[in-house]
Amino acid sequence: MTRMSYLGAIGAAQREAMEADERVVIIGEDVEANVYGTTGGKSRSDKGDFLQMYGPNRIRNTPISEEVIVGSAIGAAMTGLRPIVDLSYSSFLYMAMDQFVNQAAKNRYMFGGQASIPVVFRSAMFYGLNTGAHHSDRPYPMFMNVPGLKIMVPASPADAKGLLRTAVDMDDPVLTFEACTLWGLKEEVPDEEYKIPFGVARTVREGSDVTLVAISSAVPEAVKAAEALADDGISVEVIDPRTLVPLDIETVIRSVQRTGRLVIADPAHKTCGAAAEISALVAEEAFESLRAPIVRAVTPNTQIPFSPSLEKQLYPNRASIADAVRRVAGELITAPDDLAGIDDDPAHQAPR
Amino acid sequence: MSLPPDVLLEMQRRMLRIRYFDERASLMVKRGHIPGTVHTSIGQEAQVVGATMALGEHDYMSGNHRSHGHPIGKGSPLGPLMAELVGKADGVCGGKGGSLHLADFNVGSLGESGIIGSSIPIATGAALSSKVLGNGRVALAFFGDGAANQGSLYESMNIAGVWKLPVIFLCENNQYALSTPAHTVTSGVIADRAAGFGMPGVRVENGQEVLSVYDAVSTAVERARRGEGPSLVEVVTYRYNEHSEGLRLSVDYRNAEEKALWRSRDPILLFRTWLVENGVASEDDLDKMDAEVREEVEESVRFTDASPFPEPSRAFADLYTEPFGPTHSEHGRGAGLDNPIGHPTTGAVR
Numbered sequence: 009m010t011r012m013s014y015l016g017a018i019g020a021a022q023r024e025a026m027e028a029d030e031r032v033v034i035i036g037e038d039v040e041a042n043v044y045g046t047t048g049g050k051s052r053s054d055k056g057d058f059l060q061m062y063g064p065n066r067i068r069n070t071p072i073s074e075e076v077i078v079g080s081a082i083g084a085a086m087t088g089l090r091p092i093v094d095l096s097y098s099s100f101l102y103m104a105m106d107q108f109v110n111q112a113a114k115n116r117y118m119f120g121g122q123a124s125i126p127v128v129f130r131s132a133m134f135y136g137l138n139t140g141a142h143h144s145d146r147p148y149p150m151f152m153n154v155p156g157l158k159i160m161v162p163a164s165p166a167d168a169k170g171l172l173r174t175a176v177d178m179d180d181p182v183l184t185f186e187a188c189t190l191w192g193l194k195e196e197v198p199d200e201e202y203k204i205p206f207g208v209a210r211t212v213r214e215g216s217d218v219t220l221v222a223i224s225s226a227v228p229e230a231v232k233a234a235e236a237l238a239d240d241g242i243s244v245e246v247i248d249p250r251t252l253v254p255l256d257i258e259t260v261i262r263s264v265q266r267t268g269r270l271v272i273a274d275p276a277h278k279t280c281g282a283a284a285e286i287s288a289l290v291a292e293e294a295f296e297s298l299r300a301p302i303v304r305a306v307t308p309n310t311q312i313p314f315s316p317s318l319e320k321q322l323y324p325n326r327a328s329i330a331d332a333v334r335r336v337a338g339e340l341i342t343a344p345d346d347l348a349g350i351d352d353d354p355a356h357q358a359p360r
Numbered sequence: 361m362s363l364p365p366d367v368l369l370e371m372q373r374r375m376l377r378i379r380y381f382d383e384r385a386s387l388m389v390k391r392g393h394i395p396g397t398v399h400t401s402i403g404q405e406a407q408v409v410g411a412t413m414a415l416g417e418h419d420y421m422s423g424n425h426r427s428h429g430h431p432i433g434k435g436s437p438l439g440p441l442m443a444e445l446v447g448k449a450d451g452v453c454g455g456k457g458g459s460l461h462l463a464d465f466n467v468g469s470l471g472e473s474g475i476i477g478s479s480i481p482i483a484t485g486a487a488l489s490s491k492v493l494g495n496g497r498v499a500l501a502f503f504g505d506g507a508a509n510q511g512s513l514y515e516s517m518n519i520a521g522v523w524k525l526p527v528i529f530l531c532e533n534n535q536y537a538l539s540t541p542a543h544t545v546t547s548g549v550i551a552d553r554a555a556g557f558g559m560p561g562v563r564v565e566n567g568q569e570v571l572s573v574y575d576a577v578s579t580a581v582e583r584a585r586r587g588e589g590p591s592l593v594e595v596v597t598y599r600y601n602e603h604s605e606g607l608r609l610s611v612d613y614r615n616a617e618e619k620a621l622w623r624s625r626d627p628i629l630l631f632r633t634w635l636v637e638n639g640v641a642s643e644d645d646l647d648k649m650d651a652e653v654r655e656e657v658e659e660s661v662r663f664t665d666a667s668p669f670p671e672p673s674r675a676f677a678d679l680y681t682e683p684f685g686p687t688h689s690e691h692g693r694g695a696g697l698d699n700p701i702g703h704p705t706t707g708a709v710r
Contacts, residue, residue: 066492
């Protein structure tokens with residue numbers, strides 16, 4: 009075991025994949041210089057430097073041309089390579105939307121299974137870092153709406169390494185959305201190669217009163233909320249789906265069947281988000297188990313403002329998640345004898 | 361460039377295949393046997409065959425909405441192509457693609473694309489594969505005068521130029537969009553744009569002459585195969601039919617004189633005359649070839665008629681390479697999803 013950061017774990021998975029299979033190549037903007045810390049060591053002369061280790065044939069800087077970066081990776085995947093594409097900011101994916109939707113997602117299907125498309129598209133979600141509206145997206149729900157793509161949203165270093173290893177070995181296109189707020193997160197990560205299957209959720213914390221599904225950077229916030237609620241006598245089960253396509257809804261349903269209550273914390277926008285989909289599936293398939301309405305702790309349907317004082321309030325955090333849990337667990341909370349002094353002004357509530 | 365007689369005759373045979381296949385398809389659209397519509401390559405046969413026959417058996421190509429000629433030109437058998445147009449189970453894509461999305465990976469056809477300019481990066485990526493793997497294959501991207509004004513072309517030309525990828529950008533300039541004359545929406549000469557990317561750009565003015573096209577594309581293929589990088593080849597040609605079958609426009613955007621002029625330079629008749637004049641074949645030989653190809657097309661229709669429509673469950677197959685995810689789907693995981701064309705079966709999930 010080695011104590012690794014989230015970014016370090018991604019770098020380790022990429023190195024493993026490059027070692028394991030010569031058909032794996034890494035292309036993207038600024039990958040040769042290891043700008044984001046996932047393609048090398050501390051300097052060009054460091055023995056961990058990918059360009060030195062694997063050469064310019066397999067590590068390729070691209071022009072700033074997202075459409076052809078994505079499209080050529082698809083074409084290369086259809087003809088024998090297994091590219092890992094570093095698109096840096098997730099907001100840049102929109103530049104290549106035609107290639108994602110009309111080529112990556114459809115080519116296997118519409119050609120009757122003749123194509124397999126083993127390619128991984130990595131991008132980082134910089135939200136919460138005062139980067140302004142053009143660099144703060146959480147776009148995974150848009151891609152959940154495109155059958156043919158697989159989507160992973162790792163929330164821990166160990167998951168980031170194990171899921172990315174699996175993704176590179178898959179024969180289908182995978183989009184991985186990495187949360188920048190998690191980049192520095194560190195934990196013990198196994199040194200040996202391991203692969204985490206897609207479609208298998210992780211129960212981060214067990215509990216019996218409320219099921220709390222959390223996605224990406226909402227996971228550590230959900231855990232903090234659960235710890236605080238434990239002090240109030242509310243037992244919260246935190247589940248991280250880890251992959252959104254495929255989605256392990258069965259683990260969520262089994263939990264809801266025990267707890268009868270569901271809160272979903274998702275940093276994407278509320279409308280048609282991952283939380284909306286999970287809500288609908290649970291309502292369809294476990295309605296009889298629900299003892300309270302489902303509540304979503306998500307980002308309201310507004311764009312992301314620059315000013316820290318405006319941005320910070322928008323994403324689900326430990327306080328807004330705990331509030332959401334209290335709403336569904338209302339009957340479990342003993343009301344104080346004296347209701348005076350409780351602030352119930354809607355303007356002071358966390359945004360939902 | 362002198363070519364052996366069998367190659368010259370194969371060029372004529374493939375042009376005839378495209379002509380008669382598309383004439384038959386057009387008729388089937390009119391009779392309602394083909395659902396939707398098709399875009400024919402009639403009139404553009406020399407441009408297609410001159411390009412595809414300059415490629416090797418293992419080379420790649422990607423195409424566009426005017427899609428039937430490319431796989432036929434690359435040597436794909438007609439039966440599964442025709443069955444695909446009708447949406448039959450034995451179609452080359454199992455009935456999932458249709459006219460717009462023909463693909464035959466057995467002949468290096470990586471797929472026709474219904475989005476203008478969208479498949480150019482795919483061929484560019486196939487060329488990247490060839491370069492990284494060192495397998496000596498080249499890739500050719502077919503696109504029209506319309507796609508010449510899409511950014512995807514220039515992103516592709518740039519990356520192919522800096523990486524010296526073995527790719528040929530082949531512009532099929534049939535001079536019109538659906539009705540808009542290309543010159544009214546295109547600044548300058550398309551072939552000249554190659555200079556901006558440091559690659560050769562040639563314009564084949566006599567794109568109805570199959571050997572002219574073949575020579576220009578062969579030069580580009582040889583350059584690519586030598587590792588010297590990409591080329592742009594613009595071929596001037598003409599489509600006889602409307603943009604798509606069944607389309608009737610109230611405005612005559614192409615006058616009768618122009619149409620007659622181009623028909624007088626028919627690629628199949630031009631090459632037939634050349635073959636006879638150069639002693640490659642007699643009129644009788646060519647009449648016989650004509651009859652053979654007509655019969656081949658009729659056989660493709662019989663193949664189509666004999667093929668069943670796909671099982672409804674096939675709508676959920678081939679989305680992914682493996683079944684995955686929860687099994688709550690009403691269609692069930694893997695249940696009854698037999699795959700008649702031998703590819704891994706995949707259940708759609710939700």
